[in-house]
Amino acid sequence: MNIEVSTIFQIAGIGIIVAMIHTVLKQMGKEDMAHWVTVIGFVVVLFMVVRLLNELFQEIKAIFLFQ
Amino acid sequence: MVKLAGAFLVMTAGTLIGFAQAARYAARPRQIRELLHALKRLETEIAYGQTPLPEALGRIGAAVAVPLRDIFVRAASLLRDERGTTAEACWREAVETGWPDTALREAEKEAMLRLGTSLGASDRADQLKHVRLAMAQLEAEEAAAREEQRKYEKMCRSLGMLGAALVVILMV
Numbered sequence: 001m002n003i004e005v006s007t008i009f010q011i012a013g014i015g016i017i018v019a020m021i022h023t024v025l026k027q028m029g030k031e032d033m034a035h036w037v038t039v040i041g042f043v044v045v046l047f048m049v050v051r052l053l054n055e056l057f058q059e060i061k062a063i064f065l066f067q
Numbered sequence: 068m069v070k071l072a073g074a075f076l077v078m079t080a081g082t083l084i085g086f087a088q089a090a091r092y093a094a095r096p097r098q099i100r101e102l103l104h105a106l107k108r109l110e111t112e113i114a115y116g117q118t119p120l121p122e123a124l125g126r127i128g129a130a131v132a133v134p135l136r137d138i139f140v141r142a143a144s145l146l147r148d149e150r151g152t153t154a155e156a157c158w159r160e161a162v163e164t165g166w167p168d169t170a171l172r173e174a175e176k177e178a179m180l181r182l183g184t185s186l187g188a189s190d191r192a193d194q195l196k197h198v199r200l201a202m203a204q205l206e207a208e209e210a211a212a213r214e215e216q217r218k219y220e221k222m223c224r225s226l227g228m229l230g231a232a233l234v235v236i237l238m239v
Contacts (some may be wrong), residue, residue, distance in 0.1 A: 006239075010236055010237075010239060013232075013236040014233065014236055014237070017229055017232050017233045017236065018233070020225075020229050021226065021229045021230070021233070024222055024225050024226060024229065025222070025226075027222075028218055028219065028222040029218070041233075044237070
């Protein structure tokens with residue numbers, strides 16, 4: 001339980017920081033770079049979520065398919 | 068505890084990198100202005116003093132601040148050595164060696180090197196014209212550098228800190 005909560009907070013932190021970087025870059029007129037930062041942040045978060053989902057499905061398999 | 072110390076170190080490093088970048092942006096217009104003053108002195112030395120080039124460059128070097136001083140002083144000492152090369156070669160060598168210590172970019176370097184091709188190689192009016200041409204180019208660069216400083220100085224500071232925070236969060 002503890003690990004999942006910290007991961008969720010980590011994802012939230014990444015979201016906040018990436019949003020701030022996006023705002024700063026956009027204010028300075030580097031919109032293309034701002035969008036790249038957002039996309040990269042999104043991909044990183046996606047990987048973390050995929051890892052969590054993998055754990056979830058492993059648990060489900062272990063429970064229902066008796067492996 | 069170790070984690071906390073590491074996070075603190077990463078934050079400090081990122082913030083310092085951001086501040087160093089911002090300082091570079093702030094230093095560029097100032098150094099261009101100093102270079103302009105130096106060229107103005109050179110113009111005076113050529114036009115009214117008719118000072119020999121090594122002496123003129125040495126005097127200018129004594130008057131300007133540190134990162135640019137090296138260029139002028141080195142050029143003067145290379146010229147005094149009399150190694151059988153042209154004044155342009157000495158000037159070029161001094162500029163090439165001293166350049167990495169300054170916050171200046173390629174455009175200013177080109178202007179300075181172009182100035183070097185005529186220094187001490189032609190009559191007074193021609194040299195004066197070349198000095199004025201270099202000054203005009205530097206003035207244009209200074210305006211661009213100020214604009215860039217206004218735009219990017221703050222951005223670098225906040226980006227350094229935010230990037231460090233992102234790295235810390237990713238690694239925790």
